[in-house]
Amino acid sequence: MHFVSAYILECKRLHVIVSRRASSEIVTIMPPTSSPTLNDVAKRADVSTATVSRCFNEPDRVVPETRKRVMLAVEELAYTPNFGGRVLASRKTHTVGAIIPTMENAIFARGLQAFEEALANDGFTLLVASTGYNPEREFEQIKKLVARGADGLLLIGWERSKKVFDFLKARSVPTVIAWSTRSAKGWCYSGFNNHQAAQQMAERVIAFGHKRIAMIAGVTKGNDRAADRLSGVIDALRQKRLNPDRLPVVEAQYTLEDGSRAFRELMSRKPAPTAIICGNDVLAAGALSEARRMGLKVPEDVSVTGFDDIDIATVVEPPLTTVHVPHRRMGQAAASILLNRIAGEQNASNAEFETEIVERGSLGPAR
Amino acid sequence: MHFVSAYILECKRLHVIVSRRASSEIVTIMPPTSSPTLNDVAKRADVSTATVSRCFNEPDRVVPETRKRVMLAVEELAYTPNFGGRVLASRKTHTVGAIIPTMENAIFARGLQAFEEALANDGFTLLVASTGYNPEREFEQIKKLVARGADGLLLIGWERSKKVFDFLKARSVPTVIAWSTRSAKGWCYSGFNNHQAAQQMAERVIAFGHKRIAMIAGVTKGNDRAADRLSGVIDALRQKRLNPDRLPVVEAQYTLEDGSRAFRELMSRKPAPTAIICGNDVLAAGALSEARRMGLKVPEDVSVTGFDDIDIATVVEPPLTTVHVPHRRMGQAAASILLNRIAGEQNASNAEFETEIVERGSLGPAR
DNA sequence: TTGTATGCGTTATCAT
DNA sequence: ATGATAACGCATACAA
Secondary structure, eight states, X not given: OHHXXXXXXXXXXXXXXXXXXXXXXXXOSOOOOOOOOHHHHHHHHTSOHHHHHHHHHOGGGSOHHHHHHHHHHHHHHTOOXXXXXXXXXXXXXXXXXXXXXXXXXXXXXXXXXXXXXXHHHTTOEEEXXXXXXXXXXXXXXXXXXXXXXXSEEEEESSOOOHHHHHHXXXXXXOEEEESOOOOOTTOEEEEEOHHHHHHHHHHHXXXXXXXXXEEEEEOOTTOHXXXXXXXXXXXXXXXXXXXGGGOOEEEEOSSHHHHHHHHHHHHTSSSOXXXXXXXXXXXXXXXXXXXXXTTOOTTTTOEEEOSBOOTHHHHSSSOOBEEEOOHHHHHHHHHHHHHHHHTTOOSOEEEEEOOEEEOOSSOOOOO | OHHHHHHXXXXXXXXXXXXXXXXXXXXXXXXXXXXXXXXXXXXXXXXXXXXXXXXXXXXXXXXXXXXXXXXXXXXXXXXXXXXXXXXXXXXXXXEEEEXXXXXXXXXXXXXXXXXXXXXXXXXXXXXXXXXXXXXXXXHHHHHHHHHTTOSEEEEESSOOOHHHHHHHHHTTOOEEEESOOOOOTTXXXXXXXXXXXXXXXXXXXXXXXXXXEEEEEEOOTTOHHHHHHHHHHHHHHHHTTOOGGGOOEEEEOSSHHHHHHHHHHHHTSSSOOSEEEESSHHHHHHHHHHHHHTTOOTTTTOEEEOSBOOTHHHHSSSOOBEEEOOHHHHHHHHHHHHHHHHTTOOSOEEEEEOOEEEOXXXXXXXX
């Protein structure tokens, strides 16, 4: 992305201000406060720690008058229960963790939002960590969240080192796998069939009369969703008697920039493809903007399709023909499955959602 | 959890497949494992708990041979140090929390990513929580993260209830405020001047000859960034001798949809504005796509400007003329400021970044 | 180099 | 209805 860095350099040179004020001016007059504890509250309210604890956990079991006194002390001291102590004593965190490949694009945002809302409904907190599509880093984040006492985990996709699954199993961490229906015995999922969805999209493209088709896929290594979408396209070609060996494929990372680059590369081939199937909407959007830069009309000169149906799909020009994924329902289902698991449910219950193609205009007939 | 079952029922109706396999088929043969503890590892490796602990915290102080034995036991038991216990004993979490309004759009993504990377460099973990732009919910999330032992916090923007600041101060939680330079004594920030940036953008619009200008602002209540951007525009008008009272303003939430709706509303006025300044790129993108639907050319029929310079700005048609914000550097600076604070630095050090206007074509001369 | 013992803040059990 | 007290898992000062 030399465009970006060149730009940033320019900014830097031009005008950053870093100010530093004298400490005397700003320091809050206050001893290096350590957090107030149950004990502090108890003393101040003139009750036992047990009573204070009850005020938080079983408020009904303490008379209103005492409770009021306690809550006042809580306010005054800005007391917050120490999570560590709490977990240590109760063995429950009411927290689940989600580990996603990236927050840099919106692919996971909507599903995660729904996931969080559903969790919040049941009094659970969601903690999110990201991996940058790095498997090692995923394992680290998993360990971190588990160590932090996550009652359960949401992971994206199925493909990861056996080590990770072994760890999860050994620790019996309730886990739900999202964005994919590939799984194995004992692992729950809430997802959709990436292979099938991509296959359907490819069939649609073929139905439009395209023969010279290319694909901008996500990086397939270690990413079953990307791999399935690719293999789905290949299977469609095969079934329609097109030679899949002649499908040009460029694997691209997850930015618009990557999509643009891949598009340029594919279009430089002779003969150029008449349709480009993209592994996700971000790549497709990048492709579209590159098409514009190259002076190519979509879909007149070349068709482009997306996958995911995130916001960006509706706002590009032309709007993307893409695979709609019911992100919110998938996230909600993931939450209910996970919460059931956490509550001790032993049956593996899964949710598989149908996807469907949304035609918006970026796919047209072959010339 | 009737909520869950109701949901699954609804899914079913709609074409979701929910499978439930017999438990015998899937249950991992395993006692209801409770997590292994230091003690378990110690016994298995035939050392004391202190030694095991040291293997994690001061590996040099234990001979390689013992360490190897210990680590083996750790592997075999899939042991992970219990975070709660650890924090309780050491009073340090090496965790910071970030609380952002929403994950649903990319406005905060890039800055946060940089923030996380910088933290990771110093061995810190980032936990992210979101509020849905709800101030009450922000306070809850703050308390949650603090209770969880966050060593520090990143918050977006300045405007929030005094209660929250009091809490933060009472608990001396190191905090950095991002995306804004409005602050007060003792509070650090890493941000930019929203007012000034918006003012500059408005001046640019005026310089293009526009007189009938309108604005799609973010919701200003409780959101200083949105409010500052609005007041910046107003001040520009005033300075250029245009009557700010005749600036039509629609406040919109944060989705593309909201931007579209607001655009339609503004354009239905007689006479219609010739330029619409948007409070952020998402709203601007929504406006652009609505313009297309209404058959309006941008910038020939109406100019549209954005703010933030997130990815979407480059991919819409026409690409957005917008305010570039150095998100990554802002995130990095936020991290170093916060880490300094956590390390005990008492000086309030701030970072203020300049923004600049990127011309991409959505702003043109007035007709 | 390693082990022993104590305390961190909370919950939960048992008394009162 | 409330209080006293024993865990919970770990780090650490101190002892060996």
